[in-house]
Amino acid sequence: xxxxxxxxxxxxxxxxxxxxxxxDLDVPGGALAAVLGPSGCGKTTLLRVIAGFLKADAGTVTVxxxxxxxxxxHLPPERRRIGIVPQEGALFPHLSVARNIxxxxxxxxxxxxxxxxxxxxxxxxxPGYGDRMPHELSxxxxxxxxxxxxxxxxxxxxxxxxPFSALDSGLxxxxxxxxxxxxxxxxxxxxxxxxxxxxxxxxxxxxxxxREGRVAQCATPEELYHRPSDPWLASFVGDAVxxxxxxxxxxxxTALGRIPLAVVPAGRREGLVLLRPEQLQLAQPGxxxxxxxxxxxxxxxxxxxxxVSVDGLERPVDIRTPTPLSVTPGQRVGVRLTGxxxxxxxA
Amino acid sequence: MPATAAALLAVLPLGYLAVRALxxxxxxxxxxxxxxxxxxxxxNSLGLTAVVVTACLLIGVSLAWLTxxxxxxxxxxxxxxVTLPLAVPSYVTAYAWLSAAPSLAGFTGxxxxxxxxxxxxxxxxxxxxLRGTDPGHEEVAxxxxxxxxxxxxxxxxxxxxxxxxxGGLLVALYVLSDFGxxxxxxxxxxxxxxxxxxRASFDRTPAAALSAVLVLMTVLLVAAETRTRGRxxxxxxxxxxxxxxxxxxLGRFKPLALTWCxxxxxxxxxxxxxxxxYWLAVGTSATWxxxxxxxxxxxxxxxxxxxxxxxxxxxxxxxxxxxxxRGRFAQLLEQxxxxxxxxxxxxxxxxxxxxxxxxxxxxxxxxxLLVCAYAVLFLPVAVAATRAAVLQAPPVLDDVAxxxxRTPxxxxxxVTLPLAAPGVxxxxxxxFVVCMKELPATLLLRPxxxxxLATRLWTETGTxxxxxxxxxxxxxxxxxxxxxxxxxxxxx
Numbered sequence: 128x129x130x131x132x133x134x135x136x137x138x139x140x141x142x143x144x145x146x147x148x149x150x151d152l153d154v155p156g157g158a159l160a161a162v163l164g165p166s167g168c169g170k171t172t173l174l175r176v177i178a179g180f181l182k183a184d185a186g187t188v189t190v191x192x193x194x195x196x197x198x199x200x201h202l203p204p205e206r207r208r209i210g211i212v213p214q215e216g217a218l219f220p221h222l223s224v225a226r227n228i229x230x231x232x233x234x235x236x237x238x239x240x241x242x243x244x245x246x247x248x249x250x251x252x253x254p255g256y257g258d259r260m261p262h263e264l265s266x267x268x269x270x271x272x273x274x275x276x277x278x279x280x281x282x283x284x285x286x287x288x289x290p291f292s293a294l295d296s297g298l299x300x301x302x303x304x305x306x307x308x309x310x311x312x313x314x315x316x317x318x319x320x321x322x323x324x325x326x327x328x329x330x331x332x333x334x335x336x337x338r339e340g341r342v343a344q345c346a347t348p349e350e351l352y353h354r355p356s357d358p359w360l361a362s363f364v365g366d367a368v369x370x371x372x373x374x375x376x377x378x379x380x381t382a383l384g385r386i387p388l389a390v391v392p393a394g395r396r397e398g399l400v401l402l403r404p405e406q407l408q409l410a411q412p413g414x415x416x417x418x419x420x421x422x423x424x425x426x427x428x429x430x431x432x433x434x435v436s437v438d439g440l441e442r443p444v445d446i447r448t449p450t451p452l453s454v455t456p457g458q459r460v461g462v463r464l465t466g467x468x469x470x471x472x473x474a
Numbered sequence: 475m476p477a478t479a480a481a482l483l484a485v486l487p488l489g490y491l492a493v494r495a496l497x498x499x500x501x502x503x504x505x506x507x508x509x510x511x512x513x514x515x516x517x518n519s520l521g522l523t524a525v526v527v528t529a530c531l532l533i534g535v536s537l538a539w540l541t542x543x544x545x546x547x548x549x550x551x552x553x554x555x556v557t558l559p560l561a562v563p564s565y566v567t568a569y570a571w572l573s574a575a576p577s578l579a580g581f582t583g584x585x586x587x588x589x590x591x592x593x594x595x596x597x598x599x600x601x602x603x604l605r606g607t608d609p610g611h612e613e614v615a616x617x618x619x620x621x622x623x624x625x626x627x628x629x630x631x632x633x634x635x636x637x638x639x640x641g642g643l644l645v646a647l648y649v650l651s652d653f654g655x656x657x658x659x660x661x662x663x664x665x666x667x668x669x670x671x672x673r674a675s676f677d678r679t680p681a682a683a684l685s686a687v688l689v690l691m692t693v694l695l696v697a698a699e700t701r702t703r704g705r706x707x708x709x710x711x712x713x714x715x716x717x718x719x720x721x722x723x724l725g726r727f728k729p730l731a732l733t734w735c736x737x738x739x740x741x742x743x744x745x746x747x748x749x750x751x752y753w754l755a756v757g758t759s760a761t762w763x764x765x766x767x768x769x770x771x772x773x774x775x776x777x778x779x780x781x782x783x784x785x786x787x788x789x790x791x792x793x794x795x796x797x798x799x800r801g802r803f804a805q806l807l808e809q810x811x812x813x814x815x816x817x818x819x820x821x822x823x824x825x826x827x828x829x830x831x832x833x834x835x836x837x838x839x840x841x842x843l844l845v846c847a848y849a850v851l852f853l854p855v856a857v858a859a860t861r862a863a864v865l866q867a868p869p870v871l872d873d874v875a876x877x878x879x880r881t882p883x884x885x886x887x888x889v890t891l892p893l894a895a896p897g898v899x900x901x902x903x904x905x906f907v908v909c910m911k912e913l914p915a916t917l918l919l920r921p922x923x924x925x926x927l928a929t930r931l932w933t934e935t936g937t938x939x940x941x942x943x944x945x946x947x948x949x950x951x952x953x954x955x956x957x958x959x960x961x962x963x964x965x966x
Contacts, residue, residue: 180873180876203876203881204873204877205878207877209877211874213874217868217870219889220893221892230875231879276874276878277878280878280879
């Protein structure tokens with residue numbers, strides 16, 4: 128299968144600037160993986176090293192069992208069988224849609240090329256668009272043609288570099304879902320680079336978060352969201368509520384109440400208990416739950432974040448609650464916990 | 475490789491100039507340079523430069539402000555009209571003034587002609603800068619209690635300084651290297667001095683030494699220009715697009731502003747054309763021969779086409795490397811190609827004459843050498859166009875083509891060049907126009923008996939045969955107008 132194995136990758140621009148610092152990443156064949164990270168974390172460098180535009184200082188890149196780059200080996204990009212879908216598509220402006228898609232089809236006769244182009248156009252849902260010029264297409268259509276062009280020569284791996292960032296938000300979700308479906312159908316492994324947490328979580332099968340040139344955590348979106356390895360990751364992939372607590376026998380005790388832990392530590396531990404705002408629920412005051420005063424309400428439409436200053440906690444905690452709202456600032460409320468939490472060492 | 479060859483071709487003549495100047499020992503060369511006559515040439519050149527630059531700054535900045543920032547009636551039309559002088563060769567303007575008032579010959583005539591052809595070099599960058607500056611700065615100044623005049627002086631003008639300085643230095647380069655206007659006006663500057671001394675004596679050292687001094691002056695000017703540009707940290711703070719400023723009302727100054735714009739356009743555009751029309755009307759077939767005009771026009775077109783073709787070909791590798799590669803080698807290559815830009819045509823021609831006489835005698839006064847001179851002189855024009863055209867093709871397309879199985883050479887052939895083709899062609903058309911107007915190198919290097927429109931115009935004017943010169947000037951303007959018009963359409 129078309130699995131991607133990256134191991135021990137190092138790339139430095141000068142002695143002080145180690146952009147990739149021993150990066151390891153495994154993506155199973157046929158999966159769509161997202162590489163997520165803040166700007167400057169080495170996402171683009173990683174992509175360019177895998178594609179062969181940059182030479183790594185150390186480490187290896189293997190796709191489908193073929194060593195593409197490593198000590199003494201550096202296959203040029205044109206021999207790697209890796210397709211790329213850049214930002215905004217980057218269609219060749221002087222070629223028609225059909226000729227863009229046929230660009231990578233070498234060694235086929237005319238009829239076979241035409242058939243493959245038609246097949247690709249069907250796959251991305253643009254049959255009959257072959258004679259259009261790129262500037263006659265909308266942004267989303269251009270992006271789909273770019274994907275068809277990358278997939279036409281049947282690459283082992285497709286690299287997608289923030290391909291949705293130029294689309295307006297209404298279109299983004301639809302194109303995202305479509306790209307995911309087309310990639311899955313083609314059987315190629317996908318690597319999607321993005322700085323958008325929502326996009327990574329909602330599109331990819333696995334998400335690798337990059338931090339300072341290494342993979343901080345690589346997991347399924349659900350695992351990453353609910354069991355992040357450290358508080359930085361927790362805050363990076365979503366809103367986080369961190370409260371001090373004590374763990375014993377798989378249950379954490381905090382000022383907000385008791386909650387079971389997803390990962391059970393041995394013995395008795397103190398640390399920060401991580402929760403998501405949607406795991407906190409508003410309750411009637413005067414019951415068995417923790418209590419506090421509403422200090423702020425941020426309304427988003429589909430839901431809202433309520434900041435509650437809970438007795439015994441230094442800072443207010445955020446509670447995500449469905450709308451319409453039933454509370455106003457100054458009101459006293461109860462706070463109840465659901466689901467599982469994680470415990471992290473630290474003050 | 476081909477890029478290196480192109481760069482060498484551009485630098486070689488200048489190196490040889492120095493060799494030739496020092497051939498009879500540095501002492502002899504120094505005697506020539508230290509001569510009283512050199513001092514006179516230096517004073518003449520610098521004086522003319524100073525006056526023309528001052529006049530151009532005054533005209534260019536005032537017109538830019540009037541057309542961009544005030545409620546001048548028909549501002550758009552004015553902004554097109556005041557750039558037209560760029561299309562008129564300096565010797566045509568000189569011809570027009572000289573034929574109308576022969577007494578202007580000398581400093582006054584040279585200063586008038588050069589000012590009227592070169593003020594757009596100040597107007598264009600300053601107008602662009604005025605369009606680009608954020609009116610927010612001016613509004614803040616007004617809100618802090620400064621009146622409109624003091625705001626212009628203390629806020630707007632300082633922001634225009636880099637643009638005006640850059641334009642002024644371009645004018646200075648133009649004046650220093652101009653041969654056509656000063657030679658027709660019989661005003662002894664460096665370029666005319668070099669030409670006379672080359673024609674007058676078999677001793678080539680004086681011409682070479684004077685050329686070396688002239689090259690040194692232009693190099694110093696270019697260095698000064700780069701310095702002012704390097705320090706210009708004038709940017710708009712913050713993000714977002716600049717708003718267009720609200721045009722200032724002219725009020726009771728409106729007639730004055732219109733008179734000023736009208737006078738400049740009349741002197742720089744209408745007057746040369748009217749003079750030309752007058753001489754065409756008074757001339758008869760007795761004063762000029764239609765057959766000769768046709769031959770000369772065809773020769774000019776042929777030479778310019780050959781020059782443009784060679785230049786575009788040489789510029790291609792340099793332009794691609796300059797656009798796509800960073801690093802010391804690429805930078806050096808580009809700078810070498812630009813050398814010809816700063817160097818007066820007469821010195822390049824002289825250097826090629828020396829080279830040919832010594833090492834390629836059969837080429838001396840033959841067409842190929844003249845075409846080579848065009849290439850050296852106008853390589854910068856074509857390189858700039860090629861580089862800009864290649865930059866238009868985003869590098870990400872190269873990456874995509876590589877990932878789809880193309881080698882670097884295949885990428886160049888199938889993606890970069892097809893995308894750059896229109897820009898490269900525009901560069902060639904521009905080169906064609908400037909080749910057609912070239913005078914000093916053509917005068918020195920043309921085969922015996924061959925004439926271009928420019929040389930013919932120069933010879934006839936030199937002997938005071940204004941009616942005989944008129945058809946050549948008209949043909950030159952008309953032929954140069956066609957590609958210029960096409961270029962203008964290409965841009966929009």
